[in-house]
Amino acid sequence: MGTPRLTTEAVRGVFAIMPTPALDGADDPGMIDTLDRAETERAVNALIDDGVDAIMSTGTFGECATLTWEELRDFAEILVSTAAGRVPVLVGATTLNTRDTITRARALRDLGVDGLLLGRPMWAQCDEENLVAFYRAVAEAVPELGIVVYDNPEAFKGKISTEAYAALAGIPQVVAAKYPVFGPQFAADLAAVDHRVRLLPVDRDWCTAHELAPADVVACWSGSASCGPLAHVELSRRLLGGDLAGARVIADELGAASAGFFPEGSFALFSRYNIQLEKIRINAAGYIKAGPCRPPYAHCPEEYAEGARASARRFAELDAKYRARESETTGVQR
Template sequence: MARFPGVYVAIVTPFTEQYEVDYQRLAEHVDWLIDQGVHGIIPSGSVGEYAALTREERAKVIETAIDAAAGRVPVVIGSAAPSTKQVVELIGFAKEKGASGVMALPPINYKPKEEEVIAHYEAVSNAGLPVIVYNNPHDYPVDLKPALLNKLAKFENIVAVKEFSGDVRRIHDILRETELEVLAGVDDLAMEGALVGATGWIGGLTNVLPGDSVRVFELAREGKVAEALDIYRYLLPLFHYDAGPQLVQAIKLSMEFAGIPAGPTRPPRLALNEQEQQEVRAAYEYAVNRPQRVKS
């Protein structure tokens, strides 16, 4: 039985124009996403600009998200940090505040040996929350292939993997070679992931279009491919930004277009240039202005 089924949103961290964390806006965004039907919330991940937050800010972001969710959906925290000790301490804090799980990258600062990856995840598992291992070989130095995932799965609390390699074939391999639950990790393979066995999806552009995202994923899980494609093909130009280095800027800009602004990104992330903004706007408008199928 899946521990993290459905659509989870890796949420942004809203900032004021002075780059201060806007905790009220954060709570409102969590509440809105839940009202739109998402199945879970993930604060303090890459989309949440965790690396640009102070330790105190990150803790308050996590606590704010948990309080705003108020038990209506699970809150799974992003736990990436420079050292295993910092990761474990953050998980302990989140567990105390009521988090339901943790999304955990391998060591992020250098290319670790396999035994270091395994030791890291053993410590993460021992921290006491269900773990979604996060495989992102594009932005980090480790590719968690099925053989390694199978070794990690021996730890009690490691139950799932967010698969962000961008190769949908990897989902088949993981499901064949491990007993881990698979969550699609990249937005522009969310439908395909659901069709081949992913029971969940952790999305970024879901911050902008949560209702459509949930609908696509549920239709795909039900095998209703034609109906899912009626929506998904129009979302894809926007969803492609999820796999690029400017994903947070694209998400926050799209939120502004949608009337749910979350402020700027913190440096070193800078605002998109004019041409990039126009391209994001075109993708957003293509998604929201798609023709609606008339029911017969």
């Protein structure tokens, strides 16, 4: 099927997940075009200038499910044109069926994206055979694109099994997986992909996962990078530079800043309000103006929202801390 634009070897560092910025009033279901184009361009430049290694969007809090196709297409076009080849750009194309996903994937390929952040259809749960067949069909339709499998057990009605990971690793276009909450299955899944697919833990779990396979676990995904990425970038520099102790300090800081973000400590409960909580946190941190949530995902219990705002304050302080350190070291003020 050929070599994709994004290869497994190129999956390295911080894969920052950014929201799809929304204009004021985007929570009104009567608003047709909700995309904040100026903020999208500004945010992409900010993330790249601050050192992230790739940009992903239109997963869950990128609001793939609530964007119109026209909005998603225009957003992807801005991502590609603004990044201008400086970092890989991956865009979500998940729909409720294979044919629509392929149609979107082909259009995104033609816009110049490097890869897809791709979850499986979720109206009904896909068994292993249907799951693997879905990814293979998309890979065959757009062999130019690398695929980052989106393994969200709540959104897609179950975690991808170790056996399915072994089968997915046989598809050359499957270069990585956005891995769920780190747990005991990670080691088995890592063995199953046999160096052919990068499993991306969340930033705060990267050190622990990296220790299992230092040559393979060389990238992480991060939604909190959209609250300000300087700590995340420093984590990457230290970890990939061999300073595990220094990286561990930063990972612990990221974990502390995340405290209280999951309501009652529950990923399942968080997933009911994933879009709202992520956008509340990003807006409160002030690094990106994410704007309001698009309907129907608008309401969020206030006690959960306050947990997100508290996390945002800690992430903003952490970013400011590493921004000041960089300025002292380099003399460059960002």
